[in-house]
Amino acid sequence: DAGVTQSPTHLIKTRGQQVTLRCSPKSGHDTVSWYQQALGQGPQFIFQYYEEEERQRGNFPDRFSGHQFPNYSSELNVNALLLGDSALYLCASSLERRLAADTQYFGPGTRLTVL
Amino acid sequence: KNEVEQSPQNLTAQEGEFITINCSYSVGISALHWLQQHPGGGIVSLFMLSSGKKKHGRLIATINIQEKHSSLHITASHPRDSAVYICAVRLFQGAQKLVFGQGTRLTINP
Numbered sequence: 001d002a003g004v005t006q007s008p009t010h011l012i013k014t015r016g017q018q019v020t021l022r023c024s025p026k027s028g029h030d031t032v033s034w035y036q037q038a039l040g041q042g043p044q045f046i047f048q049y050y051e052e053e054e055r056q057r058g059n060f061p062d063r064f065s066g067h068q069f070p071n072y073s074s075e076l077n078v079n080a081l082l083l084g085d086s087a088l089y090l091c092a093s094s095l096e097r098r099l100a101a102d103t104q105y106f107g108p109g110t111r112l113t114v115l
Numbered sequence: 116k117n118e119v120e121q122s123p124q125n126l127t128a129q130e131g132e133f134i135t136i137n138c139s140y141s142v143g144i145s146a147l148h149w150l151q152q153h154p155g156g157g158i159v160s161l162f163m164l165s166s167g168k169k170k171h172g173r174l175i176a177t178i179n180i181q182e183k184h185s186s187l188h189i190t191a192s193h194p195r196d197s198a199v200y201i202c203a204v205r206l207f208q209g210a211q212k213l214v215f216g217q218g219t220r221l222t223i224n225p
Contacts, residue, residue: 106159
């Protein structure tokens with residue numbers, strides 16, 4: 001049973017470029033959350049996708065967008081990259097249960113460097 | 116002030132010592148997670164708590180809902196326990212958003 005997978009593992013871009021990061025959730029999971037972790041900081045919530053819709057969003061600009069596909073996999077897109085977007089981007093999956101808090105399983109992350 | 120505060124930020128101890136990492140939060144929550152992050156980034160979920168105490172091997176996690184405080188304990192610490200330990204809370208409001216503490220960097224020396 002594969003856990004959460006992310007691709008690519010590392011990525012180097014220049015300012016102004018666009019990037020797409022990908023996440024496949026743990027088998028059986030239907031909810032995907034994205035987090036940004038700057039060096040030395042705790043992760044910050046970007047947004048969460050469920051049933052192919054953005055369900056909740058953190059305090060990130062519109063340059064950050066996403067998508068969830070029918071197979072529950074997800075993409076994170078960042079446009080007009082800034083140096084400050086350099087971070088580890090983490091994807092976490094879980095199973096939607098409205099009456100219970102469920103464990104989120106994290107992927108290994110994609111380390112994005114913007115030069 | 117952050118909604119989730121951890122202490123200490125850095126902790127260095129000798130192998131075999133009993134370790135305690137603390138987490139305080141200021142919002143209503145439905146659950147609290149303790150996570151472990153090794154160099155390179157991968158995060159592993161250690162515990163999810165909504166009340167009381169949980170134990171897994173040498174790890175023990177407790178939560179006091181009234182005091183809005185949780186602790187992670189490691190007994191008989193080992194150098195392989197060296198990692199960043201992160202406390203994260205799931206808010207009552209909204210979807211399953213997690214709010215993270217800044218993490219505690221633990222180093223266990225042999």
